[in-house]
Amino acid sequence: MRHPLSDRFLESSTIIWGMGRSATKILAVNASPEPVRKGATVTVTGRLQHQIGTTWKNYGNAPVTVWFKAKGSNTWKQLGSARTDSTGVATFKKASTVDGWYTMRHSGDGTHFNSSYAYEDYVDVR
Template identity: 35%
Template sequence: MRIRATVAAVTGALALTALAVPAAQAAGSSAPSRADYRTDATKAFAASHSAGSGITAFSTAADTTDGPDVTFSNLKIASAIKVGTTNMVATTVTYTMTHGADVDITSDDFATGPYIYKGTFDSPSNAALGDEAATCTATSSTTANCKGDIDIRPAEGDLVNADAGTWSAGALAITYSNQGETDQGSLGTTKVQRYSKLTVNAGPEPVYKGKTVTSTGKLSRANWEDNEYHGYTVQPVKLQFRKAGTSTYTTIKTVNSDSYGNVKATATATYDGYWRFSFAGTTTTPAVSAAGDYVDVK
């Protein structure tokens, strides 16, 4: 689920669709479809804006105007979310919710869930939530431990390439009876990264001792705008070798990928073993190592 561009009233409403699953439904009654979540939450959120409440999906650090009396803390999220070109990626988030004595978190009228956003809290360029509300377990009359997912679908246009990098995390709660919404950002950070791939082919096979082994491969990463993989250009890539019968790779040299993401490196054949390329990663792209290619030395 996403918010693209400005996170204005209506798009903010779409972001809340994932939370339109009452807590009671998690206990056993059948939940509506994902489209129903979107429709119901959009209507509730848009109604609160048309009523002049002034609440937006990401308005203040802890906006409780017309929303449930809740605050959030202890949020934990993965350090990185690696997103490819087609498959939905789900990331579990946990957090503590503290609420007023008058807030019934088991009511059909109440739902809560985590979200992540790119950019500033007041004006995020994009955001993502889960398809369903978080599940919460009461730890006292006014606190609960909650767990929910962030769901990202690259094939449905949830991301553009500029979204790669550091995102902030938060949590929100809504009540349906008055279309109230409370949210709190800056509770943590994660990296949303363009999934990477790296290949290697070493040869000749076999090779005579003292002769040259040439390794070729390609470093590529997901493009979220055309849903293909393209070469990651001008990036440092290590050529590594593992002697047969051992478990540790040693770096032989570092080369750069070319303007197409292709990688080529040469080394002297000394022992039977495995050759691979390894990329350390960047903020926008995760680290990756190719599977070792075995070369027999005569």
């Protein structure tokens, strides 16, 4: 910038803002009840957190997807999506059909990375 009277350059300083993205992780994935009757509802819950500095904090109002892998299969299938509450907990309900593993994932966004590995929980359907 130039000074309006002398036409000399003014000293200036600029604050540099970090434009990074935060790491995310999903904790405590749980599918219940275990075991469950065929056709009964399975409730899948998990807690999403994001890293702020060196601290992990609950990440509320964020989307997650719920995935299922049937026993004997190598393929994960997306069952649907949910949104975390103010404490970072997401809840998803689905009718049970076959034995298998449930998990959750966060796909990230402009300020957050995809979630790292989330725990899987096995449900026995009887």
